[in-house]
Amino acid sequence: MSGRDVLVRSVRGQARRCAAGAALGCVHQLGEALVPVLVGVVVDQAVAGRDGGRLTVWLVVLAVVYVCLSWSFRLGAKAGERAAEESAHTLRLAVLRRVLDARGGAEEGRLPGELANVATEDAKRVGAVAMALMSGAWAVAGITVSAVALLVMSVPLGLIVLLGTPVLLWLGHLLGKPLERRSEAEQDRAAQAAGAAADLVAGLRVLKGLGAQQAAVERYRRASRVSLAATLRAARAQSWQTGLVLALTGGFIALIALVGGRLALDGSLSLGQLVSAVGLALFLLGPLETFAWVNAELAQGRASAGRIAQVLATGPAVAGGDEQVPSPVRGELRLRDVRLDALAGLDLDVPAGRLTGLAVTDPACAEALLSCLGRERDPESGSVELDGVPLPRLDPAQLRGAVLVAAHDAALFDGSVAANVAPWEEEPAGGAADAPTVRAMAAAHADEVVRSLPHGAATGVGEGGRYLSGGQRQRVLLARALRAGPPVLVVHDPTTAVDAVTEAAIAAGLRDFRRGRTTLVVTNSPALLAVTDRVVLLDAGRVAAEGTHADLVRTSPAYRSAVLA
Known part of the structure; x- marks a missing residue:
């Protein structure tokens, strides 16, 4: 996909409105061009001849022309603006669909703020192309009518318009090339600055804890200065382009007036x-x-269309199958000779309906395994299966409904606690939690968090959960994962920010809540591993030992070092 493809599809999608707006605009330009012609007729037939009757008739004709050109402009402009807004809206939806595609890939190498800039500013600029093309059609109609009228009055004047206008258009196109290049650079730098700002706000709490606010502000200031410089270069290019085109246009009009005066x-x-x-x-x-x-x-518009095309044309991060997830889902996971980053030929079986613990000596192994199970990345080699079906053959969106990977650093959204635990449910009046949400929060020991908040489950958590402590955020995130109730749940380090007593209570709640359903807990927490049915130790990217927590504590030095040290 190219920027040209984006522009063509954008305009073609609004073909009806563009055609209606162009037709009405041409009527308006016809009326505008007829006004000076009719005034000349009035001067020759009524004013010079002192004929009051004819003067009245022609004034009525002028009034009718003004009414027609006024309403045609209103309706044509309305159609044009509607086409521009609808086109921009369609592009925004296309970008959002690509970003939210279950196969991923669009976010690679791009900050969230950059993608937001593409979906807003770039989509708006491409949408404006529809209005620009209609306005261009109006201008062509106006020049054509004027040239015909001048040809009727005087061949030299008509030829000046017919021959001079294409030259002006060609010069305007050449003068627009630097603007196009600088506009693309401007949008790139603006997107990077927006991404840096979003990154800064998202990590503000961590930056304060590290005392790194000043360094982060300097980073954003540098990005902002680069964006400002690009914007000023684009503004200068636009001012030069506009000024030179207006100077050429003024000279062209002066030439017509000079020739007309001599004639x-x-x-x-x-x-x-x-x-x-x-x-x-x-x-x-x-x-x-x-x-x-x-x-x-x-x-x-061409510059912005190119940026949108880059996002839409980004390849998926994982292959997308079209097979349905097995129904009902038993929940058996099987990995054979999986190699990805730190995983070096991993063979792992997660039995259906059991609570399995996974301890690691290298955190990179956990990250690679979670990427495979969540279909964020496919293994370099080997296979991952759900109930005997390789994951790449399954529809990614359906698969994520069956296998939920709850990362420890997942995001909370601005809203109440209840809305964050069950974001797919309509929030009850007053923000109170429903019964399933209450049970999930109790299992994750998030009910204690709710009791400590001023408005209970209806209390807002702020953007990214900034009104909550680290331990409170973890409990709300775990409650959300439990409330989703997937056939297979994979949780990663859900209790690293809570005290030992709370951790033991969460472990018991997790075991009871997920009883009979497949659950994989990736953690080195002794309290969580102690309640699992079976524990697997990964060392050097492979299974090094497996058994119950108590057995591994007695028999595996590597396990003791990873879990108890």
Whole structure:
């Protein structure tokens, strides 16, 4: 996909509105061009001849023309603006669908703020191309009518318009090239600055804890300065383009007026025709200025379309199958000779309906395993299966409904505790939690968090959960994972920020809540591993030992070092 493809699809999707807006706009331009012609006729037939009756008739005709051109402009502009907004909205949805695609990939190498900038500012600029093209059609209609009228009055004047306008358009296109390049750079730098700002806000609590606020502010300041410099370069390019086009247009209009004056002096034009010629020359300022604006809009639209095309054309991070998830899901996971990053030929069986613990000597092994199970990445080699079906054959969206990977650093959203625990449910009146949510919060020991908050489960957690402590956020996140109730649940270090007593209570709650369903707990916490049915130790990317927590404590030095040290 290219930027041209994005532009073509964007305009084609609004073809009806664009056609209606262009037709109405052409009617408006026809009326605008007829006004100086009719004024010239009035001068020749009514004013010069002192005929009051004819003057009245032509004034009525002028009034009708003004009414028609006024309403056609209103309706045409309305259609154009609607087309631009609908086009931008469609592009925003397309970008969001790509970003939210279950196969992933769009976020690779891009900050969240950069993607947000593409979905808003770039989509808006590409949507504006629809209005720009309609305005260009209006300008063409106005120039064509003016040229025909001038040809009827005087062949030299008509030829000047017909031959000079294409030259002006070509020069305007050439002058728009630097603007296009600088506009693309401007949007790139603005997106990077937006991404840096979003990154800074998201990690503000950590930065304060490290005392690194000043370094982070300096990082954003540098990105902002680069963005400002790019914006100023684009603004200078636009001002030069606009100024030069207006100067060329002014010279063109002056030439028409000069030739018209000389023709009037030698008697080739009547007084009324001279008035019409000067009026048409002044009217041409509007269409020619419109062409300058259209060139600038198209230059910016092409640059933004290229950025949108890059996002839409990004390849998926994982292969997307189309098979349905087995129904019912037993929940048996099997990994054979899986190699990815720190995993070096991992063979692992997670039995259905059991609570399995997974301890690691290298945290990189846990990260790689979670990426495989969550379909964020596919193994370099080997296979991962759910109930005997390889994961790449399954629809990724359905798979994530069957196998939920709850990372320890997952995000909370701005809203109440209840809305964060069950975001897919309609929030009850007053923000109170429903019965299943209450049970999930009790199992995760998040009910204690609710009791400590001023408005209970209806209390807002703030953006990213910043109103909660680290331990409170972890308990709310675990409650959300439990409330989802997937057939297979994989949780990663859900209790690293809570005290030992709370951790023991969470371990018991997790075991009871998930009884009879497949659960994999990736952790080195003795309290959590002690309640599992079976524990697997990963060392050097492979299974080094397995058994109950008590057995491994007695028999495996590597396990004792990883879990009890």
